[in-house]
Amino acid sequence: MSLSHEIIKEKLNSQFGEKILHWEESYGMLAATVQHDHNLKVLTFLNDEPSLGFQFLTDLTGVHYPDRKGEELAVVYHVHNLKENVRLRLKVFVPIEKPDVYTATGLFSGANWMERETYDFYGVNFIGHPDLRRVLNVDEMDYFPLRKEYPLEDQTRIDKDDEMFGR
Amino acid sequence: MTSEQVNINLPEGSIEKKTTRLNLGPTHPATHGVFQNILEMDGERIIKAESTVGYIHRAFEKIAERRPLYQITTLTDRLNYCSAPLNNMGWHLTCEKLLGVKTPKRVDYLRVIIMELSRISDHLICNSIVGVDTGAYTGFLYVMQYRELIYEIYEEVCGSRLTTNMGRIGGFERNFSETAFRKVEKFLEEFPVVWKEFENLFNRNRIFIERTVGTGAISAERALNYGFTGPNLRAAGVDYDVRVHSPYSSYEDFDFIIPVGKTGDNYDRFMVRNEEIWQSLSIVQQAYQKVQAFKGTEADVYHADSPEYYLPAKADVYTKMEALIYHFKIVMGETDIPAGEVYNSIEGGNGELGFYLITDGGRAPFRLHFRRPCFIYYQAYAEIIKDTMLSDAVVTLSSLNLIAGEMDA
Numbered sequence: 001m002s003l004s005h006e007i008i009k010e011k012l013n014s015q016f017g018e019k020i021l022h023w024e025e026s027y028g029m030l031a032a033t034v035q036h037d038h039n040l041k042v043l044t045f046l047n048d049e050p051s052l053g054f055q056f057l058t059d060l061t062g063v064h065y066p067d068r069k070g071e072e073l074a075v076v077y078h079v080h081n082l083k084e085n086v087r088l089r090l091k092v093f094v095p096i097e098k099p100d101v102y103t104a105t106g107l108f109s110g111a112n113w114m115e116r117e118t119y120d121f122y123g124v125n126f127i128g129h130p131d132l133r134r135v136l137n138v139d140e141m142d143y144f145p146l147r148k149e150y151p152l153e154d155q156t157r158i159d160k161d162d163e164m165f166g167r
Numbered sequence: 168m169t170s171e172q173v174n175i176n177l178p179e180g181s182i183e184k185k186t187t188r189l190n191l192g193p194t195h196p197a198t199h200g201v202f203q204n205i206l207e208m209d210g211e212r213i214i215k216a217e218s219t220v221g222y223i224h225r226a227f228e229k230i231a232e233r234r235p236l237y238q239i240t241t242l243t244d245r246l247n248y249c250s251a252p253l254n255n256m257g258w259h260l261t262c263e264k265l266l267g268v269k270t271p272k273r274v275d276y277l278r279v280i281i282m283e284l285s286r287i288s289d290h291l292i293c294n295s296i297v298g299v300d301t302g303a304y305t306g307f308l309y310v311m312q313y314r315e316l317i318y319e320i321y322e323e324v325c326g327s328r329l330t331t332n333m334g335r336i337g338g339f340e341r342n343f344s345e346t347a348f349r350k351v352e353k354f355l356e357e358f359p360v361v362w363k364e365f366e367n368l369f370n371r372n373r374i375f376i377e378r379t380v381g382t383g384a385i386s387a388e389r390a391l392n393y394g395f396t397g398p399n400l401r402a403a404g405v406d407y408d409v410r411v412h413s414p415y416s417s418y419e420d421f422d423f424i425i426p427v428g429k430t431g432d433n434y435d436r437f438m439v440r441n442e443e444i445w446q447s448l449s450i451v452q453q454a455y456q457k458v459q460a461f462k463g464t465e466a467d468v469y470h471a472d473s474p475e476y477y478l479p480a481k482a483d484v485y486t487k488m489e490a491l492i493y494h495f496k497i498v499m500g501e502t503d504i505p506a507g508e509v510y511n512s513i514e515g516g517n518g519e520l521g522f523y524l525i526t527d528g529g530r531a532p533f534r535l536h537f538r539r540p541c542f543i544y545y546q547a548y549a550e551i552i553k554d555t556m557l558s559d560a561v562v563t564l565s566s567l568n569l570i571a572g573e574m575d576a
Contacts, residue, residue: 056394082391110543121228134221
């Protein structure tokens with residue numbers, strides 16, 4: 001494997017400097033936390049730079065960390081260099097009041113629905129997305145269900161009285 | 168823009184409107200699942216398509232945030248239900264990666280047998296449905312009884328057939344019985360003959376070739392850009408296979424090839440799946456021989472030695488103190504999961520099935536995301552069927568191997 005984690009780190013650090021906020025390596029995968037207005041720049045650089053070549057978007061999703069004040073929502077990208085078989089995780093944190101990140105649909109057509117899904121469940125606003133609508137939930141829904149403030153129904157509740165399905 | 172396309176955005180009923188709006192789905196026999204396509208038609212030709220999904224969304228990712236790891240296996244069954252054991256094994260492998268459980272070789276090989284059998288059953292359904300949509304019902308009905316042989320093997324191993332909930336973190340709930348091995352042997356003996364017959368029906372069939380060659384094609388660049396994985400990507404000519412690129416469950420011990428297509432059309436997808444079935448058969452054969460080579464006490468190994476996460480056998484729970492304690496801790500979800508963040512993927516029936524798991528040290532995952540291959544590649548459908556005939560769109564839909572359960576999670 002010629003594209004080692006050190007090379008990736010070095011290239012991104014020299015290109016973006018302090019815009020890369022944090023490096024981490026867990027279970028064999030390198031992960032970078034990027035300043036939230038630089039997500040698209042970093043993805044484009046990873047995609048265009050021939051020596052990096054992260055041209056395959058494996059996964060895009062959101063995470064809600066209610067305890068991280070001011071950066072509650074995270075958007076997580078998993079990009080893959082298929083030739084060298086190296087994966088990289090990118091994270092951007094955004095405040096829940098203004099969850100704006102740039103869309104990656106210009107780079108990856110596949111990002112379209114993945115971003116819609118992330119919007120659907122977390123309310124992340126992808127600036128520049130061609131069609132940012134809900135994808136799995138009903139259109140009329142007025143909240144973002146995977147956020148942590150919406151707990152699942154208490155399994156021990158006893159106030160339900162339904163002959164067919166009740167407990 | 169041709170003259171017919173000019174007025175497609177006019178409201179329904181406008182006198183200048185020359186195209187017809189057609190709803191394909193959500194419940195339509197040809198969609199083989201619950202998804203809707205709103206098609207703008209010029210005669211038989213599709214001018215524009217808009218896909219809608221989410222009709223059977225069941226909030227698995229939310230539910231998973233309350234369940235202990237072993238209870239999530241049942242959720243993964245219901246993703247791609249044509250190859251449920253593959254999802255189960257993928258989930259167990261993810262948990263094992265997080266928990267640092269090392270499985271013995273025999274467990275790996277037993278898992279390979281099950282995973283490849285379910286890959287066969289997945290491809291078998293997909294390819295025979297492509298046959299149905301091109302007008303050949305016979306093949307589908309004929310091979311269905313051989314899927315039954317696979318389901319009987321599942322039944323012998325874990326007790327259920329469709330939504331299997333097979334195995335546990337660290338291995339299997341019990342050793343494969345002699346009957347299970349006899350059934351694998353029976354399958355290996357009978358299935359190749361039948362599959363050859365199936366291939367004879369289709370591969371050089373003129374009607375089938377004319378319906379599939381050149382229809383529903385996608386180039387390798389577009390497929391990669393859309394995040395295609397699995398047979399659909401390989402049909403476009405990219406030899407990406409998770410089993411080879413990042414081997415899991417001892418796939419590096421097996422000898423097999425990755426079949427690739429060239430044009431990425433319906434015929435190539437069909438042929439890639441056909442060839443993968445032969446490769447899977449060979450892998451099952453190899454794994455079966457490797458398993459048979461274990462003798463004596465080694466042949467009794469069917470789970471890893473990790474009492475903290477592997478649910479003990481019921482007989483031990485009644486008679487042994489430690490087993491009782493671990494049983495209680497696991498069932499009540501008292502075993503805390505170490506905090507961590509892990510992405511693990513396997514080669515699922517229709518592409519790279521990934522599990523992105525974040526834990527914060529509690530009893531349940533903090534966040535679990537399924538990378539569902541067909542949710543990602545179905546986006547390309549509108550682009551693929553643009554300017555093709557409606558009847559080709561139906562074949563394309565089935566040859567992409569879309570499983571509504573997986574798409575909607």
